[in-house]
Amino acid sequence: xxxxxxxxxxxxxxxxxxxxxxxxxxxxxxxxxxxxxxxxxxxxxxxxxxxxxxxxxxxxxxxxxxxxxxxxxxxxxxxxxxxxxxxxxxxxxxxxxxxxxxxxxxxxxxxxxxxxxxxxxxxxxxxxxxxxxxxxxxxxxxxxxxxxxxxxxxxxxxxxxxxxxxxxxxxxxxxxxxxxxxxxxxxxxxxxxxxxxxxxxxxxxxxxxxxxxxxxxxxxxxxxxxxxxxxxxxxxxxxxxxxxxxxxxxxxxxxxxxxxxxxxxxxxxxxxxxxxxxxxxxxxxxxxxxxxxxxxxxxxxxxxxxxxxxxxxxxxxxxxxxxxxxxxxxxxxxxxxxxx
Numbered sequence: 001x002x003x004x005x006x007x008x009x010x011x012x013x014x015x016x017x018x019x020x021x022x023x024x025x026x027x028x029x030x031x032x033x034x035x036x037x038x039x040x041x042x043x044x045x046x047x048x049x050x051x052x053x054x055x056x057x058x059x060x061x062x063x064x065x066x067x068x069x070x071x072x073x074x075x076x077x078x079x080x081x082x083x084x085x086x087x088x089x090x091x092x093x094x095x096x097x098x099x100x101x102x103x104x105x106x107x108x109x110x111x112x113x114x115x116x117x118x119x120x121x122x123x124x125x126x127x128x129x130x131x132x133x134x135x136x137x138x139x140x141x142x143x144x145x146x147x148x149x150x151x152x153x154x155x156x157x158x159x160x161x162x163x164x165x166x167x168x169x170x171x172x173x174x175x176x177x178x179x180x181x182x183x184x185x186x187x188x189x190x191x192x193x194x195x196x197x198x199x200x201x202x203x204x205x206x207x208x209x210x211x212x213x214x215x216x217x218x219x220x221x222x223x224x225x226x227x228x229x230x231x232x233x234x235x236x237x238x239x240x241x242x243x244x245x246x247x248x249x250x251x252x253x254x255x256x257x258x259x260x261x262x263x264x265x266x267x268x269x270x271x272x273x274x275x276x277x278x279x280x281x282x283x284x285x286x287x288x289x290x291x292x293x294x295x296x297x298x299x300x301x302x303x304x305x306x307x308x309x310x311x312x313x314x315x316x317x318x319x320x321x322x323x324x325x326x327x328x329x330x331x332x333x334x335x336x337x338x339x340x
Contacts, residue, residue, distance in 0.1 A: 006243050006261060008254040013233065015056075018252060020229035021279035022198050022206065024081060024141035024291060028235060028273075031062035033071065033090075033133040036126025040321055041070035062135075067319055071135075072123030074318040077310055078114035079301050080149040080291040082142045082197055084208060085110045086181060090135030091127055095320040096120035097311045098333035100155060103322050107160025109181055113194045115144070117301070117310035118153035125321040138273060140208065142198060145280050146293050151196040157330045159340055162191045174217035176263075183207030183276060186222060198280060205257075207276035213240070213265040221261045221274070230257035230276045237270030 011018075016027040037043050042064070051057070055064035064071045075095075085092065087108050094102040094110060097119035104110055112120065126133040144151075158181065166178040166188050180190045182199045183206055190208075193199040199206035205225035213219060224230070232253040234240060239248050241264040247253060249270075255261055257276055283293045290301045304310075322329075328340035 006256045006259045007245055010251055010253050013250045013252050017233055020231055022143045022277045023275050024143050026140045028138050030136045033062045033126050036129050040125035070123050070319050075119050075121040075313055077119045077305055078289045079117040081144050083112045084140040086138040088136040091125055093123045093125055093321045095315050099314050100333045102330035103326055103328055105328055109158040111194050112155035113153055113196055115151040115153040119310050121320050123319055123321050127324050143280055146282055148196045156194050158191050164188050168219055170218040174214040176217050176219035177212040179210045181208040204278045209274040211272040213270040215267050217265045219263045223258045223260050224276055225278055226258040228257040228276050228278045230255045233273040235271055238268045239266040240270050
C-alpha cells in the first residue's frame, strides 16, 4: 500500500506507455541501427528472421516497425487527435497527404494536428553509411475535444532552437536539465503549440517535459492545476527518490498534480518524461489510427477514408525519405519552407 499522498500509483512501464486524459498514449523508441546502405536502409542480409512489415521485436538492438527496407512507419491515416514527436537522437523524415514534408533531428519536435484526416509517413533513414544510426524518439498522442476533431490538418515544427531548456542547480552543484515542449515550469513557457490543440489554452495546463538529472541531483517540480493529471515516466537511469519514496528505472508514476514534488536522483544520469494536463472528459472511441467520440463517428470515418483516402498520397513511394545530404527542413502545405 502506498502511503505517500503525493504519489498515487507506481507501476512498470509497458509498451506503449499508459497515459492519462488528455493524452491517449506514448510510445518510446530507442533503436541502435547499423550503418545504412546506399538507399539509407538496412542491408537485406540483416533482415532475416524478422517479421517484415510488422517488426516490433528488438533484435540486434533495433526494430523495423512497418518498414520493409528502411525502418519506420510508411504512409498511414489519422483522424481526431494530435501527434507530438520528440526526437532525442537520429533522423525522422516526414511526408503527408497535403504535400508537406520535413526532416527533423536531435532536439527537434514535430507537432501534427490530424484533425479531420491526414495520411503521413514517418521513416527513419540511416543517413550514415559508415557509422551506426541510433534513433531515440517519443511519440505522444494528445486527444482533441469534440469541437476540434474535424479542424483542418497541419503540422508545426518546434525546432530545438525554439525549445526552452531550464538548468536548475541544487545546493551541491548537481544540475537538472528540463526541456519544456509544452507548458510552463518556474516561469519559463514553451513555444506555442498548434492553434487548435487542447494545449493552446493555458487554462488546460498541458505540460510536456523531458528531464535529465545529473547523478545525485535534487530538483522540485512545482505543482500545477488542481484538476490536471500528472504522469512521470522514469525510462533511463538506475533509481530515484520522489518525495522520499524509492522508484526503480522503467516505472510509471502517477502523482498529485497540484503538489510540489521533490526528486533526488541516484548515482547515474536519470531521464524522465513528464506529461500533465487537465482532462478533456469526453468519451473516447478508438479504432486503430482514428479517435472519435462515438462508434458511429468511427464508422463514418472508416467509410470516408475508404472513399477518399483523405486526399490520396501525392508521393512516389510509400516509404518516403529525403536525400541523404538534406538537412533539417519543413515544407508546409502552403508551399512555405523552413530550412535549419
